[in-house]
Amino acid sequence: MATLNSKIPTGPLAEKWRKHKTEIKLVNPANKRKYEVIVVGAGLAGASAASSLADLGYKVKCFVFHDSPRRAHSIAAQGGINAAKNYQNDGDSVHRLFYDTLKGGDYRAREANVHRLAEVSVNIIDQCVAQGVPFAREYGGLLANRSFGGAQVSRTFYARGQTGQQLLLGAYSALSRTVGAGAVDLHTNSEMLDLVVVNGQAKGVIIRNLVTGVISRHSADAVILATGGYGNVFNLSTYARGSNTTAIWRAYKRGACMANPCYTQIHPTCIPVSGDYQSKLTLMSESLRNDGRIWAPKKSGDARTAADIPESDRDYFLERLYPSFGNLAPRDIASRAAKRVCDEGRGVGTTGLGVYLDFADAIGRLGEPAVRERYGNLFDIYHEITAENAYKAPMRIYPAVHYTMGGLWVDYNLMSNIPGLFVLGEANFSDHGANRLGASALMQGLADGYFVIPYTVGDYLAGQKSGSRPSTDGAEFKQAEDNVRGLSNRLLATKGKQPVSYFHKKLGKIIWDHCGMSRTKAGLESALQKIPALREEFNATVNVPGSAETLNQSLEKAGRVADFIELGELMCRDALTREESCGGHFREEHQEADGECKRDDQNFAHVAAWEYQGDSKSPLRNTEPLNYEFTKMSVRNYK
Amino acid sequence: MNLVCNLFGSSIGRKFIMALTGLVLIGFVFGHLVGNLQVFAHPDKINGYAHFLHSLGPVLWLVRIGLLVCVGLHIWAATVLTLESRRARGSEPYGVKTWIQAVFASRYIRWSGYVVLGFILYHLAHFTVGVAQAGTYKTALPAHTLTSDYHVLGFTVVPAGTRVHDVHQMVVLGFQPPLVSLFYIVAVGLLSLHLLHGMDSLFQTLGWRNASWSRSLRTVVTLLCVAYFAGSLVIPGAVLTGALKPAPAVKTASAQ
Amino acid sequence: MVAVNTQKLFSVTLRVWRQAGPAQPGKFVEYPAKDLNPNMSFLEMLDVVNDELAAQGIEPIAFAHDCREGICGTCSCTINGKPHGPGKGVATCQTYMRSFSDGDTIVVEPFRARAFPVIKDLVIDRAAFDKIQQAGGFITARAGSAPEANALPIAKGDADLAMDAAQCIGCGACVAACKNASAMLFVSAKVSHLGLLPQGQAERDRRVLAMVNTMDALGFGSCTNQYECSAACPKLISHDFIARMNRDYVKASFRSAFKAAPANTSGGGA
Structure with a gap:
């Protein structure tokens, strides 16, 4: 049984991080270069961590599976990044950002972590501006803000509809600087396939070079995973096709606990599915909800075009249900409302799985040029994909999988239950509880990488003897490498009939149907029957052509889908055990009369951290209680 | 020295050299054309002009050497950049490659350059050195006595009565063979095309061009190139059509 | 519908x-x-x-x-x-x-x-782009050292123009479209993005010299101003940035040749 000590510092909430920083151990500058740290992934969290640690003087090795660290999927975040700067003079503060984030997460995150996030949010903006991130500005030259879901203040900083791109390129430039200076040893096209644990501590990784197929061992004093979320378990999602769970899943199989895997975020404003060939769902930024109004016909089965439906027959359901937040209700709430409308037969488009996001009012109020200035690139994306002009007819949108709040369990120092294994960004579970607010993912990724890990990794390394990194010739490294080779050999040797995509689609459908926007006991139980059967089928009939010695995209996919199948099972298990509704986890059995989430704080105010027990055994469910010392767990109310 | 390395060793430096030398050469070809258009005036004009230029002595040689250096550097930069660019393209060509928007003049800048080089060599042999068509070279023709003063900036530089080479006659006679004139017309056509891309391009290379005025620049450049072509066309054109005839041979003695 | x-x-x-x-x-x-x-x-x-x-x-x-x-x-x-x-x-x-x-x-x-x-097959190695970035495509700003973000106002026009350049996705279409396989559009986008911002001034000369010289060393061709790059660019990044970089490069070359250099650039001290 894993010990889950959250190591939350004592003292008043607002003092915890400051106090912790003064109390944790330091490594002196001359000794830092004697420690080697492996960073896996170079998205916002990974790139910022690698460059910051290198700047401190640690030897850093960074592995990315992409051909360049600039490709990580952080790049696709559109809307913005939150920070409690209060530049708008609208009453924002660190405490308010903390409170909004905690409440948005439906009181399933740690108070101390969330408060720290809100505190460092202001430093992130300073840091990014200093790096040359071209945030939007007012005519006077000062930074502009916009509002986002789940908040009643304007605290979101943005760079057109490409904020994630600009922040990632900022972090990438810092990483490039340190690579150029020889302080980071960067390995591209390098996928982590196993974690090496020596004497109970994370001391290395096994890497496959995706271009040459060469498998190599790397040892270090600490290992940092910043490998992103696992939303591609649904197959169709707004994730990049390459986003995967493999790194954290293999760490899970080495003993790291997986926390709250059932907490997944369904984003309300995505372009609806058009056919079964589809590989990807495209997000329309939440910022559109600032000016767009969401509606559906009042009557079910209304086949008229949007233009032919008069005002009196339209239901602006978010404004009706949540008058104080209206179209800016949090993502989980907006998504479920759209689903309910479609379930009632009021959905639009040929599939009936869609609602309108209408800009007619905004165009009337501001004029088309102003709308184009704010959202032009999003309208263009919509046009490319659907061949429809959203300036003339409303967009059709439907919820899609967008983010996973669950991830590897970490303590306040972002270290997992395996000492020496740190997990940052979306790959960990720490800050968003059961639902993430818009513009908070970028904030968390950069907070972890720039402002948390540089302190906390030192605290761990100070306790390690410098030069004590194990040799890669050790038994643990050999065993891990054999494990990796065995896995890919098995996949190549199966020589079945079904392409990997067949399994991924099938898995995605099971998870979407039973562990998606709403979940039931019966549905989850049936999923827990179907997934092991799918795994059997995969093992017996998957077709992976080619060899392991060259670039083999089928082999890469097969390994990732195999992990998704196992993870999917754990997600369903977690969702089944969590007999309550909270945030993105909605159990139909647990709802209020009006269809809202019904939390059970008595029995489920805890983190569920699953511990691997072997392939043939059920995993162990550990819990970390969530103690709310400073905030009252209340019912989320956006009405 | 870093500056020399950057200017002669880097792609941008070489482009800079190309643009600067191009700018000098553009100035030359336009000045040269304007000077030559004096052929349409009384023979005193162009003959006095030619005599004045020759009377500059070392200054003329300085200008000539300067121009030759510019031509040399322009060609050197073009050659080095072309060779590097070919190498950069790689050994495996595209199976299919389409142009997206490059203007016609830019696609054939190298070819127009080659022809222009050939033309310059012939032109120098023809009118400057007198190797080609030696029979109608100025030294083989009777001298011309100026009937009026030749002025530059209001100063008389060649007084009336001076006996000078008859350049007017040389030009008219030189263009009388239709093949020579046709080659000349084709070459100045290509030179205009070369300038059409080159003039626009040098603003880009020197970093002066941007979208807010690039259309105006393009229009001005196009008008200049058309004017250049028209101006260069009328001299052989007038000779061919008989509009420009050799002056009656009134002077008999040769120049000093 | x-x-x-x-x-x-x-x-x-x-x-x-x-x-x-x-x-x-x-x-x-x-x-x-x-x-x-x-x-x-x-x-x-x-x-x-x-x-x-x-x-x-x-x-x-x-x-x-x-x-x-x-x-x-x-x-x-x-x-x-x-x-x-x-x-x-x-x-x-x-x-x-x-x-x-x-x-x-x-x-x-x-x-x-x-x-x-x-x-x-259709997969290519674009590591050369990363190498150009590593040579100078950054503003040196260590985490923790940044001043207050609004301490440095930046005219909206400059910020917007920098954003136009910063949109580059590093795909390499500009190189692929260019008959000379030139990377000028890619490099100029980064040089202009950072060079347009006041934060980027301290390293402006160093950046453009290092990035261009690295670009040349990696075997990219030169620019013949045909603008196939910007026409092929999925973000339609303007070739105006190339003009800007040309100017920056030549200026930086002259400045680096004639600027007074400090005698001692190392830290030292007790």
Whole structure:
């Protein structure tokens, strides 16, 4: 049984991080270069961590599976990044950002972590501006803000509809600087396939070079995973096709606990599915909800075009249900409302799985040029994909999988239950509880990488003897490498009939149907029957052509889908055990009369951290209680 | 020295050299054309002009050497950049490659350059050195006595009565063979095309061009190139059509 | 409403570059792509073809892709002679089959340039771009040292222009489209993005000199001002940035030659 000590510092909430920083151990500058740290992934969290640690003087090795660290999927975040700067003079503060984030997460995150996030949010903006991130500005030259879901203040900083791109390129430039200076040893096209644990501590990784197929061992004093979320378990999602769970899943199989895997975020404003060939769902930024109004016909089965439906027959359901937040209700709430409308037969488009996001009012109020200035690139994306002009007819949108709040369990120092294994960004579970607010993912990724890990990794390394990194010739490294080779050999040797995509689609459908926007006991139980059967089928009939010695995209996919199948099972298990509704986890059995989430704080105010027990055994469910010392767990109310 | 390395060793430096030398050469070809258009005036004009230029002595040689250096550097930069660019393209060509928007003049800048080089060599042999068509070279023709003063900036530089080479006659006679004139017309056509891309391009290379005025620049450049072509066309054109005839041979003695 | 699933299906022939590895010779091979929905993306069409190839025991076509929403810059095919296909201002992943007609033969090749060697089939190695960035594509600002963000106002026009340049996704289409395989648009976008901002002034000369000289050393060609790069760019980044970089480079060359240099650049002290 894993010990889950959250190591939350004592003292008043607002003092915890400051106090912790003064109390944790330091490594002196001359000794830092004697420690080697492996960073896996170079998205916002990974790139910022690698460059910051290198700047401190640690030897850093960074592995990315992409051909360049600039490709990580952080790049696709559109809307913005939150920070409690209060530049708008609208009453924002660190405490308010903390409170909004905690409440948005439906009181399933740690108070101390969330408060720290809100505190460092202001430093992130300073840091990014200093790096040359071209945030939007007012005519006077000062930074502009916009509002986002789940908040009643304007605290979101943005760079057109490409904020994630600009922040990632900022972090990438810092990483490039340190690579150029020889302080980071960067390995591209390098996928982590196993974690090496020596004497109970994370001391290395096994890497496959995706271009040459060469498998190599790397040892270090600490290992940092910043490998992103696992939303591609649904197959169709707004994730990049390459986003995967493999790194954290293999760490899970080495003993790291997986926390709250059932907490997944369904984003309300995505372009609806058009056919079964589809590989990807495209997000329309939440910022559109600032000016767009969401509606559906009042009557079910209304086949008229949007233009032919008069005002009196339209239901602006978010404004009706949540008058104080209206179209800016949090993502989980907006998504479920759209689903309910479609379930009632009021959905639009040929599939009936869609609602309108209408800009007619905004165009009337501001004029088309102003709308184009704010959202032009999003309208263009919509046009490319659907061949429809959203300036003339409303967009059709439907919820899609967008983010996973669950991830590897970490303590306040972002270290997992395996000492020496740190997990940052979306790959960990720490800050968003059961639902993430818009513009908070970028904030968390950069907070972890720039402002948390540089302190906390030192605290761990100070306790390690410098030069004590194990040799890669050790038994643990050999065993891990054999494990990796065995896995890919098995996949190549199966020589079945079904392409990997067949399994991924099938898995995605099971998870979407039973562990998606709403979940039931019966549905989850049936999923827990179907997934092991799918795994059997995969093992017996998957077709992976080619060899392991060259670039083999089928082999890469097969390994990732195999992990998704196992993870999917754990997600369903977690969702089944969590007999309550909270945030993105909605159990139909647990709802209020009006269809809202019904939390059970008595029995489920805890983190569920699953511990691997072997392939043939059920995993162990550990819990970390969530103690709310400073905030009252209340019912989320956006009405 | 870093500056020399950057200017002669880097792609941008070489482009800079190309643009600067191009700018000098553009100035030359336009000045040269304007000077030559004096052929349409009384023979005193162009003959006095030619005599004045020759009377500059070392200054003329300085200008000539300067121009030759510019031509040399322009060609050197073009050659080095072309060779590097070919190498950069790689050994495996595209199976299919389409142009997206490059203007016609830019696609054939190298070819127009080659022809222009050939033309310059012939032109120098023809009118400057007198190797080609030696029979109608100025030294083989009777001298011309100026009937009026030749002025530059209001100063008389060649007084009336001076006996000078008859350049007017040389030009008219030189263009009388239709093949020579046709080659000349084709070459100045290509030179205009070369300038059409080159003039626009040098603003880009020197970093002066941007979208807010690039259309105006393009229009001005196009008008200049058309004017250049028209101006260069009328001299052989007038000779061919008989509009420009050799002056009656009134002077008999040769120049000093 | 758009009838999404009732579109008439159609078929095309793909003429695809197949190359087993960097050192092996490649060739074009034809494959049929049948029953395509016009709303499919080009890459989804390749997915379908690949599954069919795998079922026939043929190794699937390797192609680079990731985000499939035009922002990561991973996808990189030259389609019918144009990088990223027929659309203007879109990447291959944003190219939809509705751009093609029944019976078309579509020629699909990798981006070609000496500095972008082919790894396999349509996948190329663009590490050269990273190396250029590492040479100087940054503003040195260690985490923790940044001043208050609003302490330095930046005119909206400058910030917007910097953003225009900063949009580059690093796909390499500019190099692929250029007859000289020049990387000027890519490099100038980064040089201009950082050079337009006040934060970027301290390293401005150093940056442009280092990035351009690295670009040259990596074997990219030079710019002949044909602007095929900006026309092929999925973000339509303007070649005006190239002009800006040309000016910056020459200025920096002169400044570095004539500026007084400090006698001692090291720290030292007690």
